[in-house]
Amino acid sequence: MTGRLVDSVVDRAVRIVERATAKANSNVALAKYWGKRDEVLNLPYTGSISVSLAGLSTTVGVEFGASLAADSLTLNGSAASEREARRITSFLDLVRQAARSDQRAQVDVRSNFPVAAGLASSASTFAAMALAATRALGLSLNPRDLSVLARRGSGSAARSIFGGYVEWFAGESSDGTDSFAEQLAPPEHWRLGVAIAITDEKRKKVGSREGMMLAAKESPFFPAWLESHDADLDVVRRGIRERDLVAVGQAAERNCLKMHAVAIAANPPLLYWTPSTLAVIRRVWRLREEGIEAFFSIDAGPQVKVLCPWAQRATVADALGRVTGVLRVLLSEPGGGVELVGAA
Numbered sequence: 001m002t003g004r005l006v007d008s009v010v011d012r013a014v015r016i017v018e019r020a021t022a023k024a025n026s027n028v029a030l031a032k033y034w035g036k037r038d039e040v041l042n043l044p045y046t047g048s049i050s051v052s053l054a055g056l057s058t059t060v061g062v063e064f065g066a067s068l069a070a071d072s073l074t075l076n077g078s079a080a081s082e083r084e085a086r087r088i089t090s091f092l093d094l095v096r097q098a099a100r101s102d103q104r105a106q107v108d109v110r111s112n113f114p115v116a117a118g119l120a121s122s123a124s125t126f127a128a129m130a131l132a133a134t135r136a137l138g139l140s141l142n143p144r145d146l147s148v149l150a151r152r153g154s155g156s157a158a159r160s161i162f163g164g165y166v167e168w169f170a171g172e173s174s175d176g177t178d179s180f181a182e183q184l185a186p187p188e189h190w191r192l193g194v195a196i197a198i199t200d201e202k203r204k205k206v207g208s209r210e211g212m213m214l215a216a217k218e219s220p221f222f223p224a225w226l227e228s229h230d231a232d233l234d235v236v237r238r239g240i241r242e243r244d245l246v247a248v249g250q251a252a253e254r255n256c257l258k259m260h261a262v263a264i265a266a267n268p269p270l271l272y273w274t275p276s277t278l279a280v281i282r283r284v285w286r287l288r289e290e291g292i293e294a295f296f297s298i299d300a301g302p303q304v305k306v307l308c309p310w311a312q313r314a315t316v317a318d319a320l321g322r323v324t325g326v327l328r329v330l331l332s333e334p335g336g337g338v339e340l341v342g343a344a
């Protein structure tokens with residue numbers, strides 16, 4: 001027993017690379033995570049289902065060093081705020097604990113899309129960081145354990161470990177070991193078009209963490225959200241399996257509107273939309289009247305993600321781009337899971 005333990009420690013020491021870089025895609029939830037039953041472990045009240053967004057990615061480089069006195073963090077080339085740096089240090093502490101290391105790290109985070117604006121940059125950031133940091137310290141976690149670790153950084157990051165269509169299970173245990181994500185179907189199962197209307201590039205004032213805590217504590221609609229959520233999960237899961245865009249799209253829209261209704265009804269109220277968010281919603285409904293199967297979803301921010309048939313993505317993007325207040329439209333599709341892009 002002792003021999004095996006020594007072997008594994010030696011093995012780990014040999015495999016230590018100290019530096020690794022990983023890349024993960026953002027995701028959009030079709031049945032959303034909105035409410036934590038445990039705020040430290042990021043354990044959700046409900047399950048959630050998302051699709052990975054190709055081309056909206058975050059690359060995270062992590063380098064541990066014995067000579068570093070403290071962790072340091074750059075976000076898109078600039079030094080991070082103290083709050084952001086603290087969040088990264090708490091996350092790295094989990095990895096250091098698992099690897100029995102006390103080395104500090106330099107972390108470089110680069111996203112190719114607006115951050116902290118409701119496009120799930122924390123999902124792609126912590127999924128990439130989970131892989132980069134563990135590999136840098138010589139740990140090789142299986143995807144499930146990686147998902148559990150990424151969840152500690154940001155709940156939705158548990159899903160960004162995987163590509164394609166992904167379900168994150170709420171789990172029941174208080175230690176969170178059964179609250180991880182799994183792939184429901186790979187990206188090639190169903191090539192949907194996803195057009196993302198950017199209506200505001202500024203950082204949002206209320207992040208999803210504060211937003212969902214407020215909603216859970218101060219919204220009279222929160223119990224109804226919980227009660228009706230499993231039915232949405234069932235429809236979305238089955239719709240993905242059957243590639244039924246109308247079923248998935250209608251359920252995703254309903255689920256999104258319920259989430260925002262919960263937030264709007266909180267005290268104080270929380271409204272993530274701008275006038276152009278609403279204008280895009282109305283344009284999507286009009287597209288449907290015009291015969292295009294387009295359905296929206298909105299996370300904790302003002303941007304609108306629109307699902308549509310792959311063949312109609314350009315038409316949909318063009319229509320969204322003409323809505324007053326839309327700054328630009330990004331085009332995406334179901335993408336892959338987290339991957340290592342370099343290790344030295």
Ligand code: PMV
Pocket residue numbers: 028029031032033034048120122123154155156157208209299300
């Ligand atoms: O992972 P967080 O803490 O950023 O929360 C994400 C919350 C939503 O994006 C609004 C919904 C979801 O399931 O991604």
